[in-house]
Amino acid sequence: MIDYVEQLSDEEKEQITEVIRLLYRQTFILERKYDRRAEKWQYSREYKICAMHMEFLKEYFQVAGIELVENIYLGVIYIRDGMLMGEKIPRLATIYLLVLKILYDEQMAQASSSTRIVTTLGAVNGKAGEFQVMKSLPSPTEIRRSIALLKKYQIIEPLDILEELNEGTRMIIYPTINMVLTGDDIRALLKTFGEEENSGDETGVQNIIEDLSE
Missing domain, CATH: 1.10.10 (Arc Repressor Mutant, subunit A)
Incomplete structure (x- = not known):
């Protein structure tokens, strides 16, 4: 994993850090989301970053006992560690x-x-x-x-x-x-x-x- 990261540019490292934090925060990243202001569906930059570095990210999360899953059919990348959502919901x-x-x-x-x-x-x-x-x-x-x-x-x-x-x-x-x-x-x-x-x-x-x- 370390060798992989060392070969990346500073910008790419920042992008990976961003999507890792995003996955921890919201569990799911969608390939496309609806933009209410633009009134149209938009492709997700974060999803593209995840897909580009998928093997590295899978290894990264695996260290913490977390599985990173991509459902290509539904257009969803998400983390799974026994309970999908990271907090108790009311x-x-x-x-x-x-x-x-x-x-x-x-x-x-x-x-x-x-x-x-x-x-x-x-x-x-x-x-x-x-x-x-x-x-x-x-x-x-x-x-x-x-x-x-x-x-x-x-x-x-x-x-x-x-x-x-x-x-x-x-x-x-x-x-x-x-x-x-x-x-x-x-x-x-x-x-x-x-x-x-x-x-x-x-x-x-x-x-x-x-x-x-x-």
């Missing part, structure tokens, strides 16, 4: 994550070729209501925090201003949702989640992502 964000997976799969089943899945906050809350996992509609502040957290991990991309949050607020669901939730029993887990909500038991909330990722 209950509402967990609910949204599970619901987003269902909405993503439903739309993908109907799509002919496009993987650009767009949903709305109203659809997310409505689907959560179907599973009775929320006693009441969360506060706008709580919703914004949950959306911001999922955006941080490249799970979604809000298309509208969060300060003007409403049921029509649109968001892209990125294919990274498949890296976090790979189980086929999402609906059953949501039903269990609903039972916990009704009983007031939140013991399963912190472990639900770990269970799905095993």
Whole structure:
């Protein structure tokens, strides 16, 4: 590894350092992301850097017991070390994550070729209501925090201003949702989640992502 780095220019070394920090911070790097200001999909400079130095980066992360994975079909590079997301996520964000997976799969089943899945906050809350996992509609502040957290991990991309949050607020669901939730029993887990909500038991909330990722 040292020999490889010594052959790089200072600029290339800085680029590698940048993508390593980015992967630690957000877990996923997408090949293409939607630029809301430009209103179009843009290729990721960071993804290109990762792909260029993939073998070195795999060895680098392997030293720390972390696997670097590239899914060419979905256009995602991500780190995996037992738990994909690097922090515990709150209950509402967990609910949204599970619901987003269902909405993503439903739309993908109907799509002919496009993987650009767009949903709305109203659809997310409505689907959560179907599973009775929320006693009441969360506060706008709580919703914004949950959306911001999922955006941080490249799970979604809000298309509208969060300060003007409403049921029509649109968001892209990125294919990274498949890296976090790979189980086929999402609906059953949501039903269990609903039972916990009704009983007031939140013991399963912190472990639900770990269970799905095993």
